[in-house]
Amino acid sequence: MKTIVINASPRKKWNTAEIMQSAQKGAESVGAETEYFNLYDLVFKGCRSCLACKLKEKTKGKCYWRDDLTPVIDKILDADCLLIGSPIYFGQPTSEFRALIERLIFCIMSYDDGSSYFTGKVNVGIFYTMNAPLEFYEQSMKDSLATTEYLFSFLNGQITTYPVCDTIQVSDYSKFNMAGFSQEAKEKQWILQFPNDLEKAFEIGAELSK
């Protein structure tokens, strides 16, 4: 079992990273071989519509644009499980999470009939971390984010989405113009709820890497 873990947040040491490290430990707990990437360390762009992946002469299911992301796409398509986490900015995953999806999914999407070229199976665990509370996620975001799950269904595996809500954004709110948030309420959530989220990430990482 091979599991690729991707932190699609610009921050390498905050909520999303902690969640992904926990998911990685979960995968390792069931014996998976794991590799961890900070997506924002890679120099790449989203799909350039070069359409090389649609040429008849080319092997199907491969991204031909060469940059830092290409080997990661190869590794994902060669793995059994992908665990990916992104913070939510203005109701959406980060632009670089999106750039990865454009490249990863477009190269396995058939323009003959809209099916998937991909014959393997990769389970996908998606973790969204956000400032918004769970109720808001359920009511206003979940539906729009379902299209992302649809795109990951091209990898033919099981898909689990887990929202990590009401996260603490900075360690000291008094330093920022962020009066709209209460340090106390955020810390409470961080102490009472966030450990459950880490535990859940561990379980999902383990379950999808079995």
Added chain:
Amino acid sequence: MKAIVINAGPKRRDYNARLAKSALDGAESVGAEVEYVDLYRYDLHGCMICTVCKNEEKVGKCYWKDDLSPLIERILNCDCLLISVPIFFTEPASHFRALVERLIYCIVSYKTGNSFKGRINVGLFYTLNYSADYFEKSVRPHLKSSENLFEMFNGDVEIRSFRTITKRESSHDSGDLKDRKKEFDRDSSSVFEIAANLCS
């Protein structure tokens, strides 16, 4: 009147870029001073959450040092922003999203909400390679919250979607093709007019 026209697609001469050029022509036709930008020439990141813009007195400017910050500053000082962007699957291209993250987050004040006091008219043109009807009915409602972000510029916001014509279609001289050429002319003049109106 200053206008900034952004081709937010990866290609510099495709349908999306041609519509951006129509926007440029429309803006210039009413005397606007226009800057044209191919966004994919920029090596940029989306918002890095450095949160400098959330410190006292710093709201309203992006402090991340790369090519994009000066462009953000020019946008915040212009009168009209015109963007054409391809839809990949069901979302605008990722580079557009990166620009939006940076451009909007830096004017968000957690104290007062919107810190932007100026006025910028916005024209946003989506280009897509499937039915525009389907897009309008089933896809675009999900983009509403992103579209609403442009209201923070306190100006008029015009958003339209256009189905693209591919090179292959334009190289075949069929009746269908003539229709598609007419469609392009129609789309192009529609963008031209919107741009001219937003810059008037």
